[in-house]
Amino acid sequence: MDSPLSISKTIVEPESFHTLFYPKSIAIIGASKNLIGGSKYYIALKSSRYIPDKGKVYLINPKIDTLFGEPVYPSILDPKVPKPIDLAIIAVSAAIVPKILLECHTNVKFAVIYASGFGEAGNEELDRNLKEVIAQIDTRVIGPNGLGILNPYSKVQIYPDWAPYKGNLSYIAQSGGTMARLYLCLGPLGIGFHNVVSIGNAYDISIAELISYFNKDSRTKTIALYLESVPNGREFMQIARKITPNKPIVLWKGGQSERGITATFSHTGGMAGRYDVWKAMCKQSGIILADHFELFQDLVQTICVRPSLPNGLRVAILVAGGGIGVEFTDTFEKFGLEIPDFDPETVQTLSEIFPHVNTNFKNPVDLGEWGYNPVLFEKALDAVVKDKNVDIVVFVREPERFRIISELLNIPDAQKETIDSLARIAKKTEKPLFCNPSMNKDDTESYKLRHEFQIAMIKAGIPVINYMLNIPKIILQLWNYRKFLKHEIFDKNIT
């Protein structure tokens, strides 16, 4: 999987990447009156308060003198620009990128090449030229064809309207759109990020170098990756294998099918390797693997919120309603999960807690409306979680139903009480727990209820998986990861 085109710069000491994510000075080369290109970064850094809280920004453009009331310098070499600059964002047309990069040598520690139009666009001579220059200079480079760096702690930003979702997830994406999607889909739920990189074609700084840095970085607890082509696939896997016993890596690999692999070339200029090889290598390296965005998002959510690994594949299902119990059972069994009989003591406990009308105490358990009583639900869940025949618990709580229950039972806030009790159970057990909110109505009011419920559940330490079909897929990935950590990866062949 090594690409003949890869640049063999010495891997820097991982610690030195700190400057990339916490730069004290940023030069924007190619800032102009056009607000789409380099100036976008200036507006973002102003909006995030990188300026003035965290560092100084230098605008570079030989054609103008001032912009946004700031001086504009003709080049990075201008004596008024202090040296070395920590980070330069190169937003000029592809053809002059090599020249600009040569000027960065010794004067700039890290550069992001935002420009595209190299190998991925079929411009092979320019591409060769760029790679030669990168190999000559001391400056370490992100890109080309990448959006660069985002870090809510250091306030380095790419878009002016993005909130700083702070957390412990570090994330590299070989697609700006996919970088954005994960950040904006998980952030509002309360899952925050540390170092985020839109890496593009990744001609210099490699995925392997960055994940090595993330491994040593104390703020990073989980690593998420969207990759298309990895020039040094073997190196990447070797390094990943050393990291996964320490920090989980969730990877979505784009370019799985024949035509998908071709499409990655137009996108980031590299050829993806065969997907079955990737799958096998991920398994051996303990990498948690997704094959599309929504699953990727739910896997990352699960690992960030509740990184518990199952001791087996026996799943307890608790719902309100017969149809949905049938649905979950059908789906989970199809994925090879077991829906076991409970210990008789559990069934006994449930039948003592609940009326025997519109309820079913066998797995899948149907607690009907009664289960929306927070006190009863806590007891029921506690009994099921403790059952020695159960490895994983999946339950449905529909946020649309709490309001009615609050009124009927005269409880000020049945949802809050339920979530508080779930938080207690989540702390007591090490078993994986999943909640599904089973959308009852597709309108804004119901979405709002589900969304607020999910945020509160995540705070309570329980992942909420909106699309039921993802739950068994997540469980199987957690199971693979556990096997890897226990060195049992070869004894069972589940993917």
Added chain:
Amino acid sequence: MDSPLSISKTIVEPESFHTLFYPKSIAIIGASKNLIGGSKYYIALKSSRYIPDKGKVYLINPKIDTLFGEPVYPSILDPKVPKPIDLAIIAVSAAIVPKILLECHTNVKFAVIYASGFGEAGNEELDRNLKEVIAQIDTRVIGPNGLGILNPYSKVQIYPDWAPYKGNLSYIAQSGGTMARLYLCLGPLGIGFHNVVSIGNAYDISIAELISYFNKDSRTKTIALYLESVPNGREFMQIARKITPNKPIVLWKGGQSERGITATFSHTGGMAGRYDVWKAMCKQSGIILADHFELFQDLVQTICVRPSLPNGLRVAILVAGGGIGVEFTDTFEKFGLEIPDFDPETVQTLSEIFPHVNTNFKNPVDLGEWGYNPVLFEKALDAVVKDKNVDIVVFVREPERFRIISELLNIPDAQKETIDSLARIAKKTEKPLFCNPSMNKDDTESYKLRHEFQIAMIKAGIPVINYMLNIPKIILQLWNYRKFLKHEIFDKNIT
């Protein structure tokens, strides 16, 4: 698949079911001060304005005299209750249902048995007794263990807060919860219903009888079914096969796995047949099959909004962004769909319309930000739709992006213009079209944008499939259906 327990009443002339869905009088047997049971129906019928617009309601309970300011009669036999009553809702405890039913004989045309607690709860003697009574009386029965009838046109309602989503979909569900979910998930999107039945254990009026009626009913254009166990499976399939050439039937079959089949018994008292047999029979009968709720919902949406069947499995993909093009290609190819090369003329047209920066005119097409220009997108889609190598077109439009484009291009409403032009294209072509909105941000404001966009697209005749993974599954079901209609079902084995 015939059950020895099935009741062999003569199938009534389908026309006579009109009274069930358009009753002029409704008796609620078991209406009480408890607002959960029979009285729920009264409140719903009042709220929907069945009373006073459509018919008269008679409350029956020997223990009280008045309720909601209305007189309450001791029994259906009371001389003040006119005979025959079109529909009786029996909301009394299971034990006295047989006695009540005997009173309904000749006095009530149709009855809904809301009560549960028969075979599905293990009460076998009561169950036998109920079946004997049903076989003796003239009254035709829905249930037991079902919520009954809903019809937005006749204003027959079950829940007071449900809007009357009027349309051409008739729907039978063997689960009250699942009945509710489809109604409340599709209704707000603009997909309306005609006759809706929560049929429960279906001891008398059968699914087969009801779908025969739907077939002759001119307002019904599509039939949706959630079934667990069908006592007369063979009869059902024979009848379905006669309907599907005329009206599409979309079926979600609960009880697919071993434990799922057991769970259906606790739910609706019947044993589901083997799922592989069901799958094969559905294929032979031209039934469009779903295996879980979200897919069921998307299949019904597609069939209601755009019942076009593909002439082949060659899919064109149009997106904005390289990563998502790779994702769709990967996923579709995995399901056996083809992502063909376009006719050179199409590529030529696209390359004349769009700049060659951050765009890709090969399939999957990446139009970048440029594609959000409504005029350019219409031209592009038109060229792709016309391409002779393309059978199906799937495109991504992210409603979050229209606002910025409107500002940049100085168009009052880029989204509306895009949807208007898509409506024109949807009318011109018979090829299946699918839109995916590719959620960019998970918060209420973005949900609202997506939701309003979906409603407008549906009005324009294009289904919006939010979960990308469902698109290839829908395409394969449409393909099977087309094969059935063309009598080609045995030449290719795609499920």
